[in-house]
Amino acid sequence: MRHAVPVRRTRRRQAVVGAAAVVILGATALPVLIHAATTAGNATEDRPANASSSRQRTHDAAEGRHHDASGDGTDGEETTTGQDGQKDGEKTKGDERKPSGDAHSPSGSATGGTTTPGPTLAAASPTCDRDQLGQGSGSVGAADDHGRVYGVFRVVNVSRTVCTVGGPGEVTARPKGSAESTRVSVVDHTAGDAAAGLPDPATEPSQVILQPGQAYEVKFAWVPAAGGGPSGCAKPAPATPAPLASPSAAPGSGTAAAGGKPQANAPAPSSPPASVVLSHTPDVGEPKAVDTTIPNACAGTIYRTGPLATTTPTS
Template sequence: MNQGPDDLSSTGEFDSDELALRRLLHQAVQAMEPRDGTLDHLRKAVPARRARKRQAVVGMAAAALFFGTAIPAVVHVSSTGTSANTSNAGHTSQMQGGAGQGKQEDGGESTSGGSAGKTEDKGKGGTKGEDKGKTAGASTGAGSGTDPSATTSTSAPVCTAAQLGTPTASTAVPDASGTVYGTFHITNGSTAACTVTGPGIVTTSAQGAADGSKIGTQRHASGDAASAGLPDPSQEVSQLVLQPGSSYDVKFAWVPSETCPTSEPSTDPSPDPSTSPDTSTSEGSSTGGDTGTSTQLLTEGGTLDGSVLVTNTAEGGGPSVSTTVSNACAGVVYSTGVLPSA
């Protein structure tokens, strides 16, 4: 039930001034009426407003979910890309800065183009010098302590027997263990460079009392019985360019396994006329001391003479050179590969 101004005054909730103001307000709006269709407009606008609010809430939730899943991936990709770009940029800056600084120290100019040109020219010069050094090392056989691998080359044809001329061979005296070391020395005697592709073939031949079945050949390896006197295999080269007059070596070692055999003492049944006693008298008659037997002499035994002929035949079938190891009857010959001559 609606209450009028008089009814409100009876409740005692408002004082006289408030009631007077309330009456004035009621009187001011008493003649006002809503336009036609206002109620219908409110009936449609309120539900539409509520629907928009619901859509806004749903959109905000979807946006929050999207950002929650997409942002970590974007941050990861951005961090990776930035790191790579920073590294490349730093590397480029360092190159440009280093070139510019070097130019400034020389003449005070700081243009990156001129600096880069100078640096590139210097790099080419260094490369040429390096190549020249490698070629010189290959030509001289790397005898000055260079890396043996730098001597390999295929810029010259393979050496022929005629180019290698007449090689030489030498042996040293046996050491305390009886091992004998030797060297085959091969020189390019022609007027053109050629390439040595291997040490050739080392063979043996038994001489005198030497037993061929007890003599063998073997390629030298680190830690074998000849390591004390033969160079390490790391100093060998697979190919070597020999300039005219240049040489290479193939070294070997004879390691005995047995000594040469000795001969057994033997008896000689034939009498020696110079030492036979004279049993005849001046008259030619016997003194009776002749018993009809003769003296037998013993031949002393000794070490039989045996030796081993060691031969090196250069790669391609020649030339060949040999040397003899004396007092050798059984053992192994260890040989090296190609060694640039000092």
């Protein structure tokens, strides 16, 4: 008893001291555990950025092993990562080459080819100067059953450079002889008008690009005034009654005048033939390029087109 009682008391004191130590250690470790949990959460949130950086470092390491001739590929995991990195690198380089080919080829191919010169040529062709347009000519056809006459003006690009005719220019009419100036007019050709033989105005180009030696055309039609015949002014001649013979006049002699002297009938004065002179001036201004004449034209309307391109250069 003397020995057992002190031993039990010693063990109790040790148990109490141990429990107190555990409580003290737990209270001390609790802030550390809270801090560790917070740090782990932040690390989880930052993991995508770290993964991206790790992938970049892995890719760089793979490229380094790809270019290093002394690498033997002993580590299996590193060798597999290097192959994946190499494939990604090849795809990236292929993707980088595609925009380069597209930038140099309008059709999207890397080699490129000849493109249609229409829009480029139109954008690069300046407007024709007046001294670039010459060798004007005009022609007039025969009248049809209704007296309509069709004709054409031609003007050539006499320079050595390409140029553009951007406007319709002018067509003017000048009546001559007995033609009636107040009854002659020039209008633009429109769909459904009396000049059915002219091209459809819907097909006319907004501008004409002329190669060196190539000509443009302006077509026209003369339509005489209604009821005036081919000239537009023709009127039926009135019937002239036969003169009565005078009793004092000797047979076979003319009409007796005062004093008994015979006098012959005076002929009617002749009028100059009617015609209309047409002139064409290019859109860049005077001087005019060409004249042509419509014969037997007295009153009517001239219908005209805009500039039309010809298919072959003028020799």
